[in-house]
Amino acid sequence: MGVTDWLRRRLDHAVDDRLGDDVGARTRALVFRGNEYGYDAYGLGRDHLKVAALLAGWVYRNYFRCQAHGVEHIPAAGRVLFVANHSGQLPFDGVVIGSACFLEPPQPRLVRSMVEHFVPTVPFASYLLPRWGQITGTPENCRRLLEQDEAILVFPEGARGISKPFSRRYQLQSFGLGFMRLALATGTPIVPVAVIGAEEQAPAINLKPLARLLGAPSFPIVPYPPFVPLVPLPVKYRLYFGEALTFTGDPDDDDDVLEDKVRAVKHRIESMLHLGLRERKHVFW
C-alpha cells in the first residue's frame, strides 16, 4: 500500500537475511503469550523482537565481545528477578544482560527491564521499547509479570548507579528496597548479576552546576569528542551470574528487616565484582 508498508516489508526481509540460523531459531523458540496479531499484553511483538535481537546480538557479540560466566544459573523457566549493578552513563548493561539471557542458555529467555516513567513521553522510544519487551517501571507491572512466571531485570541502584562519576567505579551505591518486597510477595528467586566493563564505556565526570540548571539528575562529560556520552567505548564486557538466592519473610516488614536481606544480595554482587576485576587483565580485551 503506502511507502511505510513497503519499507516495513524491505526491513523485514533484510532482517531475516541477516538474522542467521542461531538468532533466528532463538527468536522463534522464545515462549511468550501473544494474541492473534502476534502481540502480548505489554506490547511485545515477535516481528519487532527480531530486529531487537539482531541489533542487540551484534552489540553483544561484536561490539562488546561479551563473556558470560555462570550461564547455568539462568533458569530455563519460572519467575526470576535478575539484580545487577548499574553503571556507565548509558544503559548498555541492560542490553547486554538481556542479550546474554537470550543468546547464551540452551532455551532463550526474554528478560524484561523496567524503564523510567519519562520514556512513554518520548516519541518512538515510547512504542519501540515495549515492542522489545521493556515495560514502564511500576511495582504493579513487575508484580503482575512475576506472577506470570516472567524474568525481570532490576537495577536497585537506579540513577544513582548509572550516573556516578568514573572516580567511583565499581563502588555499589545504596540499593532500593522495592525489589526485595516484590520478591518476597511473589516468592521469586533472585539471581545476582555482576557487570564488569560498563564502568569504562564512558569514563565521565559530573558537571553538577549544569545538571542543577537543567534539572537533570546529572550532566556527564567525557574527555573525548563529542564530550557527552552518546557512543560507548568498545570495552570488553564480562558478566557473572550468581546462584539464585531465595528469601522468605513478610514483604511488608520494616525497612531495617528488609535491609538485611538486600545487603545479602549486595554483598553477593560485590564479591562477584571483586572476583571479576581480579580475573580481568585488560579493559578492552
Place this chain on the structure above:
Amino acid sequence: MSSGERAPGRDDRRRRKVVITGISGRLGRVVARALHHDPRFLVEGLDRRPFPERPKDIVHHQVDVRSKKARDVFRAGDVDALVHMGLMHDPRATPAELYSWNVGGTSKLLEYCQAYGVPKVVVLSSANVYGPRPENPQFLSEEAPLLAAQRFPAMRDLVEIDHVASTFFWKARDTDTVILRPVHILGRVRNAPSNYLRLDPIPVLLGFDPMAQVIHERDVAEAVLCALAPGARGIYNVVGPGEVPLSVIIRELGRRTLPIPHPVARPLYALAFRLGLSSYPVAEFDFIRYVCMVDGARAEAELGFRARATLRETIRAVDEPS
C-alpha cells in the same frame, strides 16, 4: 431487606421492569435489543430524544431526566432496575449544559431510585475515567484513582458521575449498584473511539503507538445483562478480547494514517476544532499517546462476564453497515 429475599417473589410472577436512559442512542438501542430478547425483562426507555424503530412492547418516555415527569416513571415503585447510560458527550455543548445534564441528571435519577426503592442500578461509566498517563501501570485495577480530569477538564463530568455513582453505592444499601467501566466501545456507536477509527486517513501522533483495549458494543450489552443478575453489586472494569497496538487496529481496518508530530498536532487540531473543520477535541490526543488499560479479572470472576467477539470482529465492528 436484601434484594435476595425480595427478588424471587416478584420475579416469579412477572418480568423485571428495566428502565434504560439514553435508549435512543446507538449503544442504548443495542442494550435495549439484548434485554428485549430476554424473557426475564420488560424494557422501558427514558430519553428526551424520540425512539424511532421502537418495538411495540417497549414503552418509551420522551422526557428530560431532570424534569418532574422523569420522577413519575419511578413513582409507581414498580421499577426493578435502572440502566443509566444517557450521558451527553457532545464536544460542542457548553460546559454548563454538559454538567447540568450529566452530573445533575445522574444525581436526580439516583435520588429517585433511592426514594422509590429501585433494587438495582447499573451505571455505565468508562475506563477512560482513570486517564491516559505516562506513569500508568499496564493494567489498572478498580481501586486506581480516577485521574482523567488531571490532564483534561472535559473529562471532569465523567469522573464526577462515577464518583456520584460510587457514593450512591455506599449510601443506598438496599440498592444493588453496579458501576461498569468498559474500555473503548467499538461498533456502529457514534462515540469518540469509533468515530476516530472511521476517519480516513486517521491522524496519529508521530512516534507514538500505545497499546489499546477495545470491546464490541454487543459485549457491552452482555456485560449489562450480567450486571442485572440479582445480587451483583460493585465496581467493575469491563474488557474486551485483548490488547493491541493502535497501529494494528488501523491496519486491520485498512485505513491510511496521517502521522503528525505531537508538538504540532495540538495547536493544529485546536484551530481546526474552533473553525469547525474537526470534531476531535484536542484533549483526547492523550488517548492515542499513552496507555490507559484496565484489568477486567474482577468482572470475569464475580459477574461471570467474558467478551464473546474476537479481537478481529471487535475491530471490524466500526465498519458494520448500520
